[in-house]
Amino acid sequence: MNKLLKILGILATVGIILVILAGVVVTKTGSGDGCGPNWPLCHGQLFPSEPTFETVVEYTHRLVTGIAGITIFIFTILTAVVYRKHKEVLLVAAAAIFFLLLQSVLGALAVVYGQSSAVMALHFGFSLLSYATLYVLLCYVFHLGKRDRLPSARFSPAVKYGALFLFVFSYIVVYLGAFVTHTGSSMGCQGWPLCNGQLIPADLSGQTGVQYLHRVAAFGLLLAFSWFMYLVRRNWRHNRLLFNSTVAMFWLLVAQIVTGAIVIFSGLDLYATILHAFFITLMFGFLTYVVLYVFRRA
Structure with missing residues (x-):
């Protein structure tokens, strides 16, 4: 059974990554309305006739989401049943189902009723949490298949709350990045790393302000990660x-x-x-696992 769970887990994790990246393509190509205000049907049809480019992009996104969703659901339920004596596994499995349903509902509501940029940014954030919980669950399957227990150790408060701080800070940066995309503020700052040729632009209103805030937050996150890596390298390299x-x-x-x-x-x-979305997705999965690991009782 563990071998089956590993295969399903890998397929589910890869599937949710593809869902996230397909969503990026939908947003980037402006294909959110490619199927009209209809969900789950596309222009009122199961298979749209004479599809446009936008329709193909949106329909592919929905198809990938549907296949991945079924795989995720099967993997999560089976893992929860097989390892039901591990409370942490049950908690993460429940979180995976919750975030999968939440991001799906937000996506459907956005198609039918339309949503603000702020809400659509949350849609990406919840998709990221859906991936992170699946990745953690996959790690649990590999750990439990070997020793029937999850790895644990005693960590200092600096490591515990440092990891938790990075988790919250990273989510804020991710949300700001998604907000930049959904507000069309990606080119709010011309050039990089300076913004419009200035360290601090004179005009921080509108799209420039949104883009600049995201850059400052990302730089702050890099500094925070540098500190955390120094802490771990110095005291927990073993x-x-x-x-x-x-x-x-x-x-x-x-x-x-x-x-x-x-x-x-x-x-x-x-x-x-x-690639920009892909790297932050992988990083957030690692970070979620680390947070749960350092807070686990030894």
């Missing part, structure tokens, strides 16, 4: 799980920042935008 996860998170964040700069220099290139 804990390979924590150390390797921290190093991976740091470099994924660096890659995300670099691709963000490429997005600006390339004039919002689609592939750079996809």
